Amino acid sequence: MxxxxxxxxxxxxxxxxxxxxxxxxxxxxxxxxxxxxxxxxxxxxxxxxxxxxxxxxxxxxxxxxxxxxxxxxxxxxxxxxxxxxxxxxxxxxxxxxxxxxxxxxxxxxxxxxxxxxxxxxxxxxxxxxxxxxxxxxGPVSPLVGTQPIAFGIGRNRTWPVAHRLEVEAALEAQGFHIVCLGSCAAALAMVAAGRLAGYVEHGINLWDCAAGHVLCRAANAPSSILPEANGKVAVIAAPHLTETAKALSTGAGTQSFGAR
Structure with missing residues (x-):
């Protein structure tokens, strides 16, 4: 309804x-x-x-x-x-x-x-x-005009370690400090609030990232949810990625929905 x-x-x-x-x-x-x-x-x-x-x-x-x-x-x-x-x-x-x-x-x-x-x-x-x-x-309400240097990465047993490390290396080469906060939703909220430069995680469920994806898009932080195998998804909320880092994060040719 x-x-x-x-x-x-x-x-x-x-x-x-x-x-x-x-x-x-x-x-x-x-x-x-x-x-x-x-x-x-x-x-x-x-x-x-x-x-x-x-x-x-x-x-x-x-x-x-x-x-x-x-x-x-x-x-x-x-x-x-x-x-x-x-x-x-x-x-x-x-x-x-x-x-x-x-x-x-x-x-x-x-x-x-x-x-x-x-x-x-x-x-x-x-x-x-x-x-x-x-x-x-609250005390971490959205900031305007910030340029965060920390970039969030999620860790889980579905996302292959080799690919995650490749993404981390590309992000570090771009000058970001990599952090893992232990909560996809909370990290995406930090992107929307201007506290993280971006966030990437593969092999998660839609409920992990759906609300955070909405917050990021509302904050004009480009965000995509990418369908993966076995009903899993990836989320990439990354306002400041280079094309190389973006390609590594999303996977070449991957179709997404909700990108902006």
């Missing part, structure tokens, strides 16, 4: 803030959290599941017939839908490192068009529609 995007964005911001507040309370009581693994070094906790359930309830309270897809609970991603990553950067969260995010997007006609990311432990919240500007609150 189609709704007014402005109304949806208001709900999206409110839901993301409330889920972030819930997760932050649990973050402050880590000793009480049960930890499991979904795969090799792929961690999940009761907080991930409870946070996603809360987001679903809050969205359904406003839009009871809308489809919802989340990291922890499957859903139908064929039509328009909400897309939830309840805690992006779970390893950081469970280690007591404050760089983790709640990331929620709305996908219309197969493209993310609304996005909100909360960084609860940093008291920050960002939200935007893809054709508007980025809104932000």
């Amino acid at each position: 189609n709704h007014d995007l402005e109304t949806q964005l208001d709900v999206l911001r409110d839901v993301t803030a409330k889920v972030g507040a819930f997760a932050l309370l649990r973050f402050r009581n880590l000793a009480q959290i049960a930890i499991e693994t979904k795969g090799e070094a792929d961690y999940v906790s009761t907080v991930d599941r409870e946070a996603e359930s809360l987001a679903r309830r809050l969205i359904h309270a406003q839009f009871p017939t809308d489809a919802i897809v989340g990291e922890e609970q499957p859903g139908d991603a064929q039509g328009d839908h909400w897309l939830i990553d309840p805690v992006d950067g779970t390893a950081n969260f469970l280690s007591g490192i404050p760089f983790w995010a709640v990331s929620i997007a709305y996908v219309r006609d197969s493209e993310p068009v609304l996005g909100a990311i909360a960084l609860p432990a940093l008291d920050a919240l960002f939200w935007a529609s893809v054709d508007s500007r980025v809104h932000g609150t």
